[in-house]
Amino acid sequence: MSDTQPKWTREAATALHDLPFMELLFRAQTVHRAHFDPNKVQMSRLLSIKTGGCAEDCSYCSQSARNGSNLSASKLIEVERVLSEARKAREAGATRFCMGAAWREPKERDMDTLVAMVEGVKAMGMESCMTLGMLDDTQVVRLRDAGLDYYNHNIDTSERYYPEVITTRTFADRIATLNRVQEAGIKVCSGGIMGMGEEATDRIDMLVSLANLPKAPDSVPINMLMPQADTPLAKAEPLDPIAFVRVIALARIMMPQSHVRLSAGRSEMSDEMQALCFFAGANSIFAGDTLLTAENPGDSRDMALFAKLGLQPMAAEEHACTEAAE
Numbered sequence: 576m577s578d579t580q581p582k583w584t585r586e587a588a589t590a591l592h593d594l595p596f597m598e599l600l601f602r603a604q605t606v607h608r609a610h611f612d613p614n615k616v617q618m619s620r621l622l623s624i625k626t627g628g629c630a631e632d633c634s635y636c637s638q639s640a641r642n643g644s645n646l647s648a649s650k651l652i653e654v655e656r657v658l659s660e661a662r663k664a665r666e667a668g669a670t671r672f673c674m675g676a677a678w679r680e681p682k683e684r685d686m687d688t689l690v691a692m693v694e695g696v697k698a699m700g701m702e703s704c705m706t707l708g709m710l711d712d713t714q715v716v717r718l719r720d721a722g723l724d725y726y727n728h729n730i731d732t733s734e735r736y737y738p739e740v741i742t743t744r745t746f747a748d749r750i751a752t753l754n755r756v757q758e759a760g761i762k763v764c765s766g767g768i769m770g771m772g773e774e775a776t777d778r779i780d781m782l783v784s785l786a787n788l789p790k791a792p793d794s795v796p797i798n799m800l801m802p803q804a805d806t807p808l809a810k811a812e813p814l815d816p817i818a819f820v821r822v823i824a825l826a827r828i829m830m831p832q833s834h835v836r837l838s839a840g841r842s843e844m845s846d847e848m849q850a851l852c853f854f855a856g857a858n859s860i861f862a863g864d865t866l867l868t869a870e871n872p873g874d875s876r877d878m879a880l881f882a883k884l885g886l887q888p889m890a891a892e893e894h895a896c897t898e899a900a901e
């Protein structure tokens with residue numbers, strides 16, 4: 576979305592969301608084709624650089640120290656290990672390397688290491704992305720100056736439903752970090768998790784909040800909850816797959832230039848369901864057999880699916896086509 580594009584209202588978004596399914600898919604695919612090659616999918620690789628022991632209480636997360644999971648807390652891993660994983664990711668076709676730490680926010684003592692990680696990944700010719708929790712102004716500037724391309728900071732759900740999922744920070748805290756990151760010129764990756772017991776209106780409101788940021792996020796990860804043992808959402812009712820595809824299609828229409836990432840939950844999805852998500856406008860995935868802690872389909876299953884569907888990995892420089900992007 577350009578700065579001049581009109582803001583979205585809940586009413587306009589709901590009218591799209593509630594269209595007959597085939598009409599919604601047709602519109603989403605039409606928007607998708609106006610901005611992207613519909614047969615190309617951007618591939619990111621995710622590495623946990625610091626696992627477990629997180630001070631936040633996100634109800635879906637096995638890394639929270641408050642959720643009683645068995646996951647033990649690790650220290651921030653060494654730069655060399657990160658770069659060796661990034662090298663492997665590049666050889667496997669990933670164009671973006673995402674590094675995630677289970678923190679409420681980074682500590683000052685970790686900043687030099689984080690900067691070295693970003694610089695090392697950039698030196699390999701890959702795009703870099705980090706997710707480290709909340710950032711202050713100084714941290715944002717240090718990461719930007721190191722060459723950080725993307726910062727992931729999900730808003731997870733609607734402002735209304737947020738306190739049902741997380742109590743240790745607010746929706747407004749989340750938006751404040753996103754604004755800080757965007758103002759510094761780092762691209763934003765922000766999305767949410769479906770199937771946490773929220774209503775359809777919460778899913779719509781979440782997309783309205785994202786689309787109405789000063790600039791829509793460059794990447795919008797849409798996750799299907801993968802219930803983790805020992806978390807408050809361990810027994811959450813699964814979301815109807817068609818309701819999930821509606822969210823992908825709506826994200827595509829509301830944020831036509833963004834990469835919509837079919838993110839966590841793919842390992843539980845059939846090939847047909849993933850194909851429907853790609854048709855609805857998803858054009859980015861995490862490759863590899865694990866996410867931060869959850870399962871992912873793995874390269875061989877993904878490559879088999881890509882071959883069946885005639886999909887190809889997108890090169891790093893292929894972004895929304897500029898002719899159709901004003």
Ligand code: SF4
Binds near residue numbers: 629631636638639
């Ligand atoms: S989702 Fe992130 S912030 Fe929340 S508990 Fe897990 S690691 Fe911490």
